[in-house]
Amino acid sequence: MSENMATFSSIKEELEYFRNLASEYKKKWQDSVQELEEFQESSRELEAELEAQLEQLEMQSKELRAMNTHLQMEYENLKERLEISHLEGHRQISSLEHELSTLKAEKEEFLKYIRELEQSNDDLERGKR
Secondary structure (H helix, E strand, O other), rough: OOOOOOOOHHHHHHHHHHHHHHHHHHHHHHHHHHHHHHHHHHHHHHHHHHHHHHHHHHHHHHHHHHHHHHHHHHHHHHHHHHHHHHHHHHHHHHHHHHHHHHHHHHHHHHHHHHHHHHHHHHOOOOOOO
C-alpha cells in the first residue's frame, strides 16, 4: 500500500489530495445511494405491477376454471341427451322395421288372396261359359 502512496511536497498538498479523494468517494457513495434508491423504487413499482398482474391472472384463471366446469357439465348433458336420442332412434328404427316386415307379410297375403280370387273368378267365368 505504501508503494501506491503519492509523495507530497507539503502538508497542504497532501491535505488537498485527500480532500479531493474524499470528495470523489463521497460523490461515488452519493451516486451509489441514489442508484440504490432508484433501484429500490423501480423494484417496488415492478413488484406492485407484478402483484396486479398476478391478481388479474388469478381472477382470469378462476373464471376459466368456472367456465371449464360449466362446459364439462354441458358436455356431459349433451352426451347423455345424444345417447338417449340414439337409443330412441334405434328403438324407432326397430319398431318401423317390425312394422315394415308386418306390412310386407300382409301385402304378400293380400296379393296371394287377390291371385286366388282372380283364379276363382276365372274358374267361375269359365264354368259360366
